[in-house]
Amino acid sequence: MTFKPLPASVTPEIDLGDSFVTTTVDAVVNWGRRNSLWPFPFGTACCAIEFMGVVSSMFDISRFGAELVRFSPRQADLLIIAGTVTYKQAPVLRRIYEQMCEPRWVISAGACATSGGFYDCYCTVPGIDEIIPVDIYIAGCPPRPEAFLEAIVQLQNKIDRESMKEQRTVGV
Numbered sequence: 001m002t003f004k005p006l007p008a009s010v011t012p013e014i015d016l017g018d019s020f021v022t023t024t025v026d027a028v029v030n031w032g033r034r035n036s037l038w039p040f041p042f043g044t045a046c047c048a049i050e051f052m053g054v055v056s057s058m059f060d061i062s063r064f065g066a067e068l069v070r071f072s073p074r075q076a077d078l079l080i081i082a083g084t085v086t087y088k089q090a091p092v093l094r095r096i097y098e099q100m101c102e103p104r105w106v107i108s109a110g111a112c113a114t115s116g117g118f119y120d121c122y123c124t125v126p127g128i129d130e131i132i133p134v135d136i137y138i139a140g141c142p143p144r145p146e147a148f149l150e151a152i153v154q155l156q157n158k159i160d161r162e163s164m165k166e167q168r169t170v171g172v
């Protein structure tokens with residue numbers, strides 16, 4: 001018995017040209033996440049004024065895909081703490097963090113949020129990492145808008161290295 005050769009359209013040797021791109025799920029998901037951060041500003045003092053400069057046209061955080069500032073934690077994935085945090089505010093900050101969906105990231109902006117700054121007193125939290133986990137710290141009192149943008153870039157680099165498999169394992 002003789003078989004007719006298959007048409008070229010169904011043979012495995014077909015030349016697919018540049019019709020396909022191979023990548024990983026992590027690369028695609030991280031690419032989407034890193035370029036569409038939605039910040040929730042927890043601004044309590046002067047550092048928040050600097051953040052207002054960051055979202056202005058002068059510094060233009062839109063270039064990094066992070067301009068969609070939200071004031072509902074359920075619509076945000078990036079919590080930016082800019083200013084002094086007191087122990088009275090601590091439960092509020094913690095609740096806002098817990099209301100954000102995973103994945104979520106935190107930037108501590110300025111000396112006060114990061115270490116309590118020069119407020120060495122009974123009422124000031126000496127660093128918000130006593131309350132919630134922090135991904136990126138920004139130095140300065142206040143940090144300049146460029147420092148905020150650098151923090152966004154550093155966070156994007158961190159997101160690039162994240163793995164969905166590890167996140168699932170941690171959640172088990």
Ligand code: SF4
Binds near residue numbers: 082083084117
């Ligand atoms: S770090 Fe400096 S600029 Fe920022 S909130 Fe504290 S005192 Fe104000």
